[in-house]
Amino acid sequence: MKAKSVNGLQAGHYDLSPSMDADTIIATLQKGGKPIEVDVDTKLTVVEGMQLEQIAQMVEESTPIKAADFLATANDASFIEELKSQYPSLISGLDGVEGLKYKLEGYLYPATYDYIAGTNVKDLIKQMVGKMNLEYQKLKEDMGNTNLTFHQILTLASIIEKEGVTDEDRKLISGVFYNRMNNDMPLQSDITVLYALGEHKELVSIKDTEVDSPYNLYKHVGLGPGPYNSPSLSAIQAAIYPTASDYFYFVADIETGNVYYATTLEEHEALVAKYVNKNSSQESSVSSSQAE
Structure with a gap:
């Protein structure tokens, strides 16, 4: 990958997420950050083995986001396409798969996430899928051990x-x-x-x-x-x-x-x-x- 020459980066506190690509991050850093840290409103823990419906319920209990909205977004075709444009090698695995109850079941990585007040449902899901993508990139070389x-x-x-x-x-x-x-x-x-x-x-x-x-x-x-x-x-x-x-x-x-x-x-x-x-x-x- 060819390195970019980047100028005009500003000091400050930034709210970045794994869902951002390099150009978006650069543009954000050039705008200037906040002088003080943004307080984390709450922490959301996706426990290993949680099902999507359980994750949605946990989110509803801890944030203003409704479980029904979380599930609907996680199954929305246009949102899946949006994710595919950001994480093509990860999300393209859903292409042609029939009979899925929830398209993103299994794709929200089990971890603890910072939730900042005002975060919308799409950005929250992108944060969780972005973490799965990071782990997937580390595992790609291992995939040669299986035909799956x-x-x-x-x-x-x-x-x-x-x-x-x-x-x-x-x-x-x-x-x-x-x-x-x-x-x-x-x-x-x-x-x-x-x-x-x-x-x-x-x-x-x-x-x-x-x-x-x-x-x-x-x-x-x-x-x-x-x-x-x-x-x-x-x-x-x-x-x-x-x-x-x-x-x-x-x-x-x-x-x-x-x-x-x-x-x-x-x-x-x-x-x-x-x-x-x-x-x-x-x-x-x-x-x-x-x-x-």
């Missing part, structure tokens, strides 16, 4: 985010999912069923797994239309660098959170009986941390 697009990586990472807690388990779980995808097996993650239902609970029933939705990975092979939440960097890295194994199944002890892995369905069912169904009959339910 970054949109697919975010989708897989969002499932891994809720299925495992430790980095070790997340990479092992990622490997299980790759094994299943490579063998045209459905991922059968309860996380995807809960997203399809719009519910949050520990166990899903067999009836739940029959919900008619492209996000239901009990009924559909592959990853589904798009992310199920905003995954952490740990989960994204696990999606890019899975741990190789012969495992096709995993289940979590619902009391301890420990994850156990199996190669065959018979081994898996024995683990389910031992760690999930040990205290009660679960004939109508399946663990929310297992692939079958």
Whole structure:
């Protein structure tokens, strides 16, 4: 990139954001900054694994921005095009993707953001997408380790985010999912069923797994239309660098959170009986941390 000769930069305090391109930043610095710092009105924390609807509700509870406006903006086609012009390599991954509930689900990076009074909904979302873009640029070289697009990586990472807690388990779980995808097996993650239902609970029933939705990975092979939440960097890295194994199944002890892995369905069912169904009959339910 050729360096620019820039003159006329003014001292002062500036409110810059990751969504600004170089020309916008230069123009802002040439106008002159504010003599005193702008007080941060509040801090907004996007927690790892938060869904877009939860982020919107958190924003409404802390700012004048309504959740409905936040969600509508995050799904607005013209706004998506605006983001694409700023972050073409990141947002172009949405091109041609059908069936998305929310186009920007998964693209708002989990972090703490400064909210200054008067910030509009577009600028707030741009701040969050801009942070994801910064992380994406750091990960681009790593993408050579997988045949998946970054949109697919975010989708897989969002499932891994809720299925495992430790980095070790997340990479092992990622490997299980790759094994299943490579063998045209459905991922059968309860996380995807809960997203399809719009519910949050520990166990899903067999009836739940029959919900008619492209996000239901009990009924559909592959990853589904798009992310199920905003995954952490740990989960994204696990999606890019899975741990190789012969495992096709995993289940979590619902009391301890420990994850156990199996190669065959018979081994898996024995683990389910031992760690999930040990205290009660679960004939109508399946663990929310297992692939079958």
